[in-house]
Amino acid sequence: MPAYQAPLRDFDFVLNELIKIQDIIPMLPGYEEATPDIFRAYLEQAAQFCESELAPLNRQGDEEGCQYDSATKAVTTPTGFKEAYRQYCELGFPALDCDPAYGGQGLPKSLAFPIMEMQCAANVAWSMYPGLSHGAYAAIHAHGTDEQKAAYLPRLVDGSWTGTMCLTEPHCGTDLGLLKARAEPNTDGSYRITGTKIFISAGEHDLSANIVHLVLARLPGAPKDVKGISLFIVPKFLDGGARNAVSCGSLEHKMGIKANATAVINLDGAQGWLIGEPNKGLACMFTMMNAARLGCGMQGLGLGEASFQGALSYARERLQMRSLNGAKRPEQPADPIIVHPDVRRMLLTQKAYTEAGRALAAMLALQLDIEDKHEDAAVRADAADLVALLTPVAKAFLTDNGYTAANLGMQVFGGHGYIREWGMEQLVRDARISQIYEGTNGIQAIDLLGRKVLLDQGAKLRKFTKLIHAFCQQHEGHALLGEFVAPLSKLLKEVGEITMGVGMASLQDKDEAGAAASDYLRLLGHLTYAWLWARMAAVAHDSLGRGEDAFYQAKIATARFYYAKLLPEAEALKASIKAGAKPLMALDDEHFAF
Structure with a gap:
């Protein structure tokens, strides 16, 4: 590779x-x-x-x-x-x-x-x-x-110690209300933590002198659901260097990310300290979980970029057949495969998803900085709402598209992509987990539609769509950007209508929101990327003639590809959402037979 x-x-x-x-x-x-x-x-x-x-x-x-x-x-x-x-x-x-x-x-x-x-x-x-x-x-x-x-x-901060988050147990993943790990108080104010945690990334390794585990567990008499979960700091080594009663029981044998130690962690009366308030641990852990979800999105983005680079280099060098319109490299025995339309489809899909994902990541990072540092409380609140709304989109849309890009990169290599020594199949295996952990992408979709959109009657969504509406108004009638602004305005209006329709239907049947969620997240992802590509095209148009015209022309061409070849998926997503829950729920459980 x-x-x-x-x-x-x-x-x-x-x-x-x-x-x-x-x-x-x-x-x-x-x-x-x-x-x-x-x-x-x-x-x-x-x-x-x-x-x-x-x-x-x-x-x-x-x-x-x-x-x-x-x-x-x-x-x-x-x-x-x-x-x-x-x-x-x-x-x-x-x-x-x-x-x-x-x-x-x-x-x-x-x-x-x-x-x-x-x-x-x-x-x-x-x-x-x-x-x-x-x-x-x-x-x-x-x-x-x-x-x-x-x-x-x-x-x-200096890296001499590392950290983990210990949530999942053998019998519960997303439904943390089922967790069984328990914490018994000691007389010195610490707690004895007992239980087993699984799928703990970086749970045991030799990179640092100590590992600080953040562990969810229940205090005696705590409520049985998520309202009864507390968070504890459980270091591998205690003050003075004594080994705590926390150990690695085994490592998982995985499809990908094999170089990261995904551990089973056993806590056998390990000493830990409560962080935050009793029974409020899930709220504390969400600080870490939200960061991890954005980190998952960055994994999808990075792996998509790596696959694109590999595929592009190979497509420029690999000779195979002649261009359908005649030889492009007559001095060679065949043309490089980058001349073929289907190879270009794959490369441009990788490029369009990756560059829009990079823009989304940058926008979210900026909003996090504004939320953290801006002097105006209202501005901070608006930034926090945008981050809350778009975090599930970033986690799911970036990782879904990253996996698509990794698969396409392997496909560009043909049979060589299936061979380990080229490195492309590793990117596919590594990318696949990002759609699963830190809350599956289906869970992200439910979080987006149920908690981030419908729960506040679309308040966060409106803050976001106002940004898109302002861009469309600013560039309405623009001679060069009309090809982007008109379809973006249309999709913006349709997303509002779809949201209202799902919200009304879910008042009668909550399964309607569940049935629409994954399609809705992808639809909002396309709206976001369409807006970002329109913005990038606008910047590129304004920059032509100032040098680097090839770079800016490539931005405009990729924006056109996105609108022509990828954004039409939104039509299918809208139709699927409008079909409602009935096609999913009509089949009785016992009829899922084989």
Whole structure:
């Protein structure tokens, strides 16, 4: 597989030309020094690290996997992973967007997100180790006591300790109300945590001196549903270096991300400390879960980019048949396959989904920065609502499209794509999990339609659609952008009508919302991407004649491809939503026979 190259020019386009961070980020308190030059320097350093250190370890990590020693219950990561993690920490990347009060660099998430994409594209299994740690940092920073912050955050920030989130148990995944792990109080204010957690990413490894597990468990007498769940900090090693009663029971044998240690974690009276209020643990864990869901989206985005790069390089070199309109390379025995329309369909689908996904990620990162730092409470609230609305879209739409892109990349290679040594099938296997964990994409769809749209009667949705409506009004009648604005305005209106229809139907039958949810999320994803592509086309039109015309012409051509070849899926989605729940629910359970 060709070497990964970070898409620095496209990062520059999205950050500085599309969302214009230079006009917003330095105006936020605490980010005054975060200039475009600072962004560029960090992105170039991250690109060098991902290209030269992480990407070369990717296939080897997949082949070697993590090794579990049943006698010591220790896990060894693949060759090179520990050294890469040491370099990562020395470069200061774990501290990038963390609080300076605990050793962080205090830089914006608008910078952290593209770096996250690069890590996922170069080596997604490796990227999960620091990714989970940052989620643990965020949860403790938001909900921990001053003593807990002082004890754990500096070491998570410098990377000497890593973190996990321990939710799932053998009998319960999404339905956390069923969890059985229990926490018994000790006389010193700590708790004895007992239970088994499964599917714990980075649950045991040799990269760091300690692992800080954030564990959901029940206190004595707690309510039986999700209202009775508490969150606890359970370190692998206690103060003084004594080993806590938390251990790895085994590693899962998986389809992909084999170089990340997905562990069964056994807690046998392990000492832990309550974080946040009793029975309010799920609310605390959502700080980490929402970060993880956005991280999943970045995995889909990064793997889609990696697959696109591999497919594009191969399509330019692989000679196969002649162009249908005559030889394009008459001096060669055949034309490169990039001349064939079907290969171009696959490449352009990858390109269109990936570049729109990058724009969405940048927009969400900026909203997170605004939510965190803006001086106006109303502006912060609006940003928080946009993030809440679009987080399930980012998780599900980015990962669905990332898996599609990975599959298409393998298809471009033909039979060679099915062979392990080319590396393309690994991207497919690695991408598949992102649609499942941190809440399956079906769960994201239910969350979007049920909680983020219908629960507040569309208040969050209206804040978002007003942005699209404003863009359409601004460019109405534009001679060059009419091909984008007219269909975008039409789809915007139709999404409003669809939302109203589903909302009314679900008042009579809640299954109507459940039946519509996945199609609705994908429909809203297409609306979002159509808006972003129209915006990118507008920027590109305005930039023609200033140099780099080929780059901007490619943006406009890709926008046209998206509108002509991918956006028509919205018509099928609308028809499916309007069909309602009856086609799904009419068949009796016993008739699902074989």
